[in-house]
Amino acid sequence: MRIELNRSSQVPLARQIYRALSDRILSGYFAKGTRLPSVRQLTRMLQVSPVTVSHALDLLEADKLITRVQGKGTFVYEAGEVEVKKEVSNSPLQFPDYLHRSQAKxxxxxxxxxxxxxxxxxxxxLPTRELAESLRHLAQYYPEVLAQYGEIQGDLELRQALSSYLMNEQIAVSPQEILVTNGSQQGIDLVARSFIGPGDVVVTEEPTYAAAIDVFRSRGATILSVPMDEEGMRIDRLTALTDEVTPKLIYTVPSFQSPTGKVMSLRRRKQLLGLAEDLNCLVLEDDPWSEIYYDETPPPHIKSMDHSGHVIYLKGLSKMLSPGCRIGFLIASVSILNRLITAKTNADLGNPLLNQKVILPIFQSRQITxxxxxxxxxxxxxxxxxxxxxxxxxxxxxxxxxxxxxxxxxxxxxxxxxxxxxxxxxxxxxxxxxxxxxxxxxxxxxxxxxxxxxxxxxxxxxxxxxxxxxxxxxxxxxxxxxxxxxxxx
Amino acid sequence: MRIELNRSSQVPLARQIYRALSDRILSGYFAKGTRLPSVRQLTRMLQVSPVTVSHALDLLEADKLITRVQGKGTFVYEAGEVEVKKEVSNSPLQFPDYLHRSQAKxxxxxxxxxxxxxxxxxxxxLPTRELAESLRHLAQYYPEVLAQYGEIQGDLELRQALSSYLMNEQIAVSPQEILVTNGSQQGIDLVARSFIGPGDVVVTEEPTYAAAIDVFRSRGATILSVPMDEEGMRIDRLTALTDEVTPKLIYTVPSFQSPTGKVMSLRRRKQLLGLAEDLNCLVLEDDPWSEIYYDETPPPHIKSMDHSGHVIYLKGLSKMLSPGCRIGFLIASVSILNRLITAKTNADLGNPLLNQKVILPIFQSRQITxxxxxxxxxxxxxxxxxxxxxxxxxxxxxxxxxxxxxxxxxxxxxxxxxxxxxxxxxxxxxxxxxxxxxxxxxxxxxxxxxxxxxxxxxxxxxxxxxxxxxxxxxxxxxxxxxxxxxxxx
Structure with missing residues (x-):
């Protein structure tokens, strides 16, 4: 177990320890009944005072995440009897083991x-029949697609087709401003690894998409979350928060927010954009759902109102088209996108070409509508x-x-x-x-x-x-x- | 431009600055003729002494990467005339712009x-005809593959087929010890993000695979490289080096090494494994080529001799099967693989299922041989x-x-x-x-x-x-x- 503490963070050390341990417990990484290291061991391991460790354990106990058994030690809480299963031992190789709400997956x-x-x-x-037809067509007329690397930034034909599609969405971008990703998840990860480092502050809605929490945490970020009301993220609370700290990134799912389904109003979208411009911070607008509306179309994308290049727009196509192809894309101004392409290069040298060519005809033919x-x-x-x-x-x-x-x-x-x-x-x-x-x-x-x-x-x-x-x-x-x-x- | 210096590194600051700037010049990020910031600006920006900056510039000048023009400034070198094109300006948003030999791509x-x-x-x-047949079969009999998420760790059927294939390669692993990745590149990246942090030492062969350099650098690692002779990496030099520092990871391409084509002898493979065990460090055995031998089969994989779990084996299938599907995989003992699966979860929640099902029959039918x-x-x-x-x-x-x-x-x-x-x-x-x-x-x-x-x-x-x-x-x-x-x- 290696817990990384951020000693320059505004978050107290006890709370950081609490969070690190509760993540491991909630994710199931520490099974119920597991014995935790002693206060003395934790004190030495984390280089903090025994008081800090005790305070962290108090918080865990208050949350019923652990239970202390006199003379035996501290155990991960189990409803009913506490069963002593095994000790948490340090891996001989001392690997980091930051873990992970996304194990909720x-x-x-x-x-x-x-x-x-x-x-x-x-x-x-889903349009599975249309995509299967596209597969058949590739097998017949264009099997070389199986033997070719795609461009790192994404297949140019697909980026052109997406650029046309986005015009309907009021987002005017050239294919050069699009980066194809391996689903939305990779989009979030590329933004985090390009722009977020230890001690940086990321703001999210509360609650928010679980897997995004893990990504920002894994970069060492401090996540501050802002509650929502019926208009989405409360900008008054965000403003108050930014009086104290300047976030590096504001992560939002403005339309049919995950997990709550809430929609950010047009007014709030404008306020958020204005605030990001004032603070010179980035907005990551994650939009897996906006096409899936039932009553009325959601307000315009924040990106469609962004003239200063502060917004990175992220679209996943798995929800509306094909999880089996797992394609998403990022849109950002060129200076930002260049950094994201660099991260993509390190991450995997580009999406597989096959999948991009499978979904291409759906966009080219405008069947998507x-x-x-x-x-x-x-x-x-x-x-x-x-x-x-x-x-x-x-x-x-x-x-x-x-x-x-x-x-x-x-x-x-x-x-x-x-x-x-x-x-x-x-x-x-x-x-x-x-x-x-x-x-x-x-x-x-x-x-x-x-x-x-x-x-x-x-x-x-x-x-x-x-x-x-x-x-x-x-x-x-x-x-x-x-x-x-x-x-x- | 944001250069991250590692002040606890054994590498002198001047050399770190030299490296950061030379990376940007060699990658083309700073175009020929670009004016660099002044010594005073760099001093302030990097929080180092003017002597350190001057020393870094001396090194760049000695390499003919820059030229100093009296009264005008320092420029990226251009064979022939130096043309003053543009100044390097700080991005208003101050993004990191670590760059990138892999731009050689x-x-x-x-x-x-x-x-x-x-x-x-x-x-x-390549077996493009056989793969196209597989595409046709999926379109006809199993189109639902387009509408399904795969397992994060990789499709179980594929992992089972790979596990059988690996038996021929003298690597005995269960499907639970395999993680499917988006090509070898993602394999390297997942290992780096799981186990390498700022100040860690990574050892590579010299020369080595360019894109791996970028990945380790992007984690803040210090890369130490070991020359090769006709038996591959010189273990005597590696041993001497490990008397001074303990690497966290040794990255090697033992069979038909990229870029040189050299093969590590059996004796050296055993020595390397022994050394890794003594040092309790990891070996990343990158193996895109071993099946593509012309004269005789290369010596056994290092992983096949690993009984202590120090070796992570990485196989890319793009070179021998299908770059259009971009599939690779990692093999590691379960405690290590669990960390890699966590990294994969953050990175992209798993490879697309379609591509995995496309290559599956080639392995299941043993056509691959x-x-x-x-x-x-x-x-x-x-x-x-x-x-x-x-x-x-x-x-x-x-x-x-x-x-x-x-x-x-x-x-x-x-x-x-x-x-x-x-x-x-x-x-x-x-x-x-x-x-x-x-x-x-x-x-x-x-x-x-x-x-x-x-x-x-x-x-x-x-x-x-x-x-x-x-x-x-x-x-x-x-x-x-x-x-x-x-x-x-």
């Missing part, structure tokens, strides 16, 4: 009957069904936000609930979801969960939501009765 | 008649032709290593030659190659070049090598005559 890979965790679209709703229309119509039905079912079956005290786009439903349970505990109950009902705690970079709220209604069939959605509501009801009842003796929190 | 993208720079295989020699046999036979003819042509046409004073595998030919010109200058002459002859200087992490040798004989047609190989020899002859003659008045170096 593993929830997506669990073999369960109904997967509400994976934020993806069912194959029959009617295909998206179909997708919206199909997903709107799912969304409406999901909301109807929740209204019918959700136990008292459960609230949700009706998403006006995207595929995510953000559910809130009563404050004393912990959706990581609920997950055990849900798995007994053969279903899974994303515990909301993965989405908080700082003070964690435990009583939320995210479900995606897009990946399951309509039939599964029906059964699954009824089961989920029943799991929530049993969990809340059990938690309520336990509360009588030992309060949960 | 851009040589590969130049539109020339004959490309000897790109280390790839011509489409007609006869296909590789065909590839070796075809490339051996090219190699033999290339050597024959060089013998006939190379000007006096040009030497080369006959590669016993791989596709690279390493040519050495007389010591006073500079192959970056030769490149201009070569481009007038409509051909390009990789200047050897890109491959030296420390003291640069300027008089080498690498050509790849695998990507051009047999006809192009004939014409191209005759033209290259003629370009070398003209360049050496011109350099010799200039030498009479102003010595080149």
């Amino acid at each position: 593993h929830y997506s890979e669990k073999p369960v009957a109904i997967n509400f965790s994976l934020s993806a679209v069912a194959a029959d709703l 009617p295909l998206l229309k179909q997708l919206r119509a199909a997903l709107k039905q799912r969304r409406d069904l999901a909301i109807k079912l929740l209204k019918q079956h959700a136990p008292q005290g459960v609230r949700w936000i009706i998403p006006r786009g995207g595929f995510n439903l953000w559910l809130t349970l009563p404050p004393q609930a912990n959706t990581i505990e609920l997950l055990d109950e849900a798995e007994r009902h053969h279903l899974t979801f994303l515990p909301g705690s993965a989405c908080y970079p700082n003070e964690v709220e435990w009583n939320h969960l995210r479900i995606s209604f897009s990946q399951v069939s309509e039939e599964q959605l029906r059964t699954g939501l009824v089961e989920l509501c029943s799991a929530i009801a049993s969990y809340l009842a059990a938690a309520g009765s336990r509360k009588g003796t030992t309060p949960l929190f | 851009h040589y590969s993208e130049k539109p020339v008649a004959i490309n000897f720079s790109l280390s790839a295989v011509a489409a007609d020699l 006869p296909l590789l046999k065909q590839l070796r036979a075809a490339l051996k003819q090219r190699r033999d032709l290339a050597i024959k042509l060089l013998k006939q046409h190379a000007p006096q004073g040009v030497r080369w290593i006959i590669p016993r595998g791989g596709f690279n030919l390493w040519l050495t010109l007389p010591p006073q030659a500079n192959t970056i200058e030769l490149l201009d002459e070569a481009e007038r002859h409509h051909l390009t190659f990789l200047p050897g200087s890109a491959c030296y992490p420390n003291e640069v040798e300027w008089n080498h070049l690498r050509i790849s004989f695998s990507q051009v047609s047999e006809e192009q190989l004939r014409t191209g090598l005759v033209e290259l020899c003629s370009a070398i002859a003209s360049y050496l003659a011109a350099a010799g005559s200039r030498k009479g008045t102003t010595p080149l170096f």
